[in-house]
Amino acid sequence: MSIQITGVTKRFGRTEVLQNISLTIESGEFMAILGPSGCGKTTLLRLLAGFEEPTEGEIVLNGKRMSAPGWTMPPEQRLVGMVFQSFALWPHLSVREHVAFPLKHHRGVSAALRQRVNERVAEVLELVGLAHLANRQPHQLSGGQKQRVALARAIAAEPELLLMDEPLSSLDAMLRMDMRREIQNIHHTTGAAIVYVTHDQGEALAMADRIVVMNGGRMEQVGTPEQIYLHPETEFVARFVSKANLIPGIWQGSRFVPKGAGCRWDGRHVAQSFQSSKLFPARPDELKLGAHEQEGAEPGLLAEIINVQFQGKEYHYIVKTDGNLMLDVHADERFGRGERVTVTYREQSGHRIPAVRNFAVQYQA
Incomplete structure (x- = not known):
């Protein structure tokens, strides 16, 4: 799986929120979209999810056009998982029912997966450490447990792409560290590509394979965490990240x-x-x-x-x-x-930067 974003611009009225974004997301890659509030990172995520359509340019998934000016494939027809900042849990559903929901209702779920809903729910709950809380409802859970439910629901249908919009920003510092490890574990276990929106430099540097630094609707720099941190290419990246x-x-x-x-x-x-x-x-x-x-x-x-x-x-x-x-x-x-x-x-010796990892090979089972 690969995603090509080509020449994407997004305007709301006269306001240009994204300016000529071109980017390729590789199979199994963890891509962080990093920038301050108002830089356009969440708009880019919404375009990938199908909630918005581009004013210019196109988005292609595995050679199939997903979005273009005047048209976009609806979110329910894309096998994409999404984790929201606010958890977005339904108060009347149990943990088990949250995880089962996309398996029963998402159009892109395979017939084979639909035939083993209970088994898949059990697998996912075990993966995120919530098997013992399967019958609880959201009001009976802590913040970290709610976020695990949101993650479990997002990965249940085995999406090729997992979108995360500032998923840890409402958690306290200790929980954020725990959830970083949880998300990394899910990434390596599922092999899904992840696009992770954040304003937290530490999160992006700690988890991502590559980082896109955005400012004012433009991409300032794209590279590995080491490249971005050690070799900033613009004044903004040097100040914001390093x-x-x-x-x-x-x-x-x-x-x-x-x-x-x-x-x-x-x-x-x-x-x-x-x-x-x-x-x-x-x-x-x-x-x-x-x-x-x-x-x-x-x-x-x-x-x-x-x-x-x-x-x-x-x-x-x-x-x-x-x-x-x-x-x-x-x-x-x-x-x-x-x-x-x-x-x-302090004079630096060599400024060596590790090579970029081969995601397609790294995450194959």
Whole structure:
């Protein structure tokens, strides 16, 4: 299975929500759509589900056109599972009845699966750890259990594509971590392709095979989590995903001279767009602090610490130089508020990025 999104634009009246989106989702791939509120990520998910039709472009599944301007295949005719942010459970149905519903009513369910509804329901409930709660109703469940019911219902009909719209945003931090693992387990067990919409960078980096970073209805960058985090191609991606400081200065070939500093930093790994804008993206963990007047200290940016936050294994510092910079420094290196320091760059070795996985091979049984 593969999905081709080609030149898709979506307008609501005069407002352009998506601008010329072209993307291929491979069989068995976990694709995260990451971006801030209003960037168009949920609209893209609704187009894949069949709730909306594109203003321009088309969506093709396995060579079959699913959506085009003026026409879209209805959601009930697509073998697609969907998990909503609000769980969307029916208060009068038990857990077992929720999971059985798509098996009995979805048009795309195979005849073989319809003949073994009870067996399939039992399999899915066992997979999500809810077999012992099969007869309970939604009001008798915790938030995490409700989300597992929503997941079980979505995968029961063995969809080729599973769509998730911010499914963990209403859960507390501990439950979100548990559900990340649950979703990864379901992905590897079922082999379904997943398109996962989120504004949470941590979720996307932790779970996805590839990430699409969106901003203002456009795709800013597409790549593996390692590519997106280590090698952002635009200022937006550097700030939104990597939390990078964008340091002004001058480029001398592949070396960067920060403004107001007598040093040069290795910039061979930095995208050309940053060289054009005379900026250097440096993540908080790529910068280090040194005492201002320490003998033998390497040259760097002179700064003053204006904020300190203890985070267990590290301190988060904000220092004031030409602008404010954020740094994550190991807890062994302690500096105080108001202290004068020198900011330097940790030279990276190689910046090696793991190869993209072959999803079609990886998830074959």
